Amino acid sequence: MITGIEHTGIMVSNMDDSIAFYTEVLGLKLIDRFDHTSVPVELAFLGVNEKVLVELIAGYTGEVTNEGKVHHIAFSVTNIEEKYEWLKEKGVGMKDKEITELPNGKYFFFYGPDEESLEFFESK
Structure with missing residues (x-):
């Protein structure tokens, strides 16, 4: 059974710049950040009140168009x-x-x- 939306993943070109935008401009809180070594990509999870809303994904080498991000x-x-x-x-x-x-x-x-x-x- 679906109970809600967990988060939305966004491919980003620069993790530090994107974290700065989502935290300093939009006011989200950085909840977690780590390397996913089996893919390999860097992930950052941002949200409010410890609820993750956005997952930033950096280092993905597959093809993604602007429209395909989200x-x-x-x-x-x-x-x-x-x-x-x-x-x-x-x-x-x-x-x-x-x-x-x-x-x-x-x-x-x-x-x-x-x-x-x-x-x-x-x-x-």
């Missing part, structure tokens, strides 16, 4: 307008030029350090 990850936020302005001030690449409102909430997309599509979503 279509997008949506993070739940509060005060979405404040978050939008804060990311712009940090120089984060913004995919959406404005916040979109839906019947169930508001969202906008932006880019991570490897041009992965990320979303902030605020529920109503």
Whole structure:
């Protein structure tokens, strides 16, 4: 039985740069980091309150296209307008030029350090 989503894995080109972005810009906590020697790749697990949300994977030598990494990850936020302005001030690449409102909430997309599509979503 499925009980929820464990995490989303993202291929990254530079582990240190990606950890800095996800911790310093997005505010996730680095929970664990280690080498997976049988593949071999380096892994980092980030999240909130010890719950892993994102797995960063560096050193993968197989072929992966930008679209194949992950279509997008949506993070739940509060005060979405404040978050939008804060990311712009940090120089984060913004995919959406404005916040979109839906019947169930508001969202906008932006880019991570490897041009992965990320979303902030605020529920109503």
